[in-house]
Amino acid sequence: MNPQEIAADFTALCKQGQFEEAGRRYWSDDAVSCEPMGGDMSEAKGRKAVEAKGEWWYANHEIHSVKVEGPYVHGQQFVVRFTMEVTPKGGERLAMDEVGVYTLDATGKITEERFFYGS
């Protein structure tokens, strides 16, 4: 599969809500997931840490709706937009609008997921 095909498959799985399956297929063992804010959760290094971050997120957010747009492709990178309505545990319902920039290695695995937040 070329980057366009990988990006399309990854994004299609996200559109179906199959985020874990998308990760299982495409995370590299060396994957890094980066959030813009500082602090402990800003960088998850390695597949296990990335998966644990995902599990933490799902356990701590009630998801009301997710809209996934993309992918947008350039070479070994692609962009996906996520528009969500969620309620963090013990918090108030909020709208999130963010994009993820994904970088593939030569074998077609995702080595970096970098989130950008809309304001």
Next chain:
Amino acid sequence: MNPQEIAADFTALCKQGQFEEAGRRYWSDDAVSCEPMGGDMSEAKGRKAVEAKGEWWYANHEIHSVKVEGPYVHGQQFVVRFTMEVTPKGGERLAMDEVGVYTLDATGKITEERFFYGS
């Protein structure tokens, strides 16, 4: 201005259709603008080449509508989405959906604009 403020100002100018003014304020002299496709137009290096690329684009496309969304910010980078209806000179009207990933240097100037195309 911090990256968040620069991203907000750049994007606000784009939303107002002031693409040239956005460039005048924020392009670095060493700016590079990259398109996903190959060929002569895939990389414009240096502010003059980037400005010439913009002039070429406006001279060769009739723009019917532009929707600008963003910015989405992470550190020294930000993302802007452009959804357009255009007619290339001598061609047929088409819908374009793309995102630009912008990278700022330490002085707050844009050193790289990298376009990603939606399909």
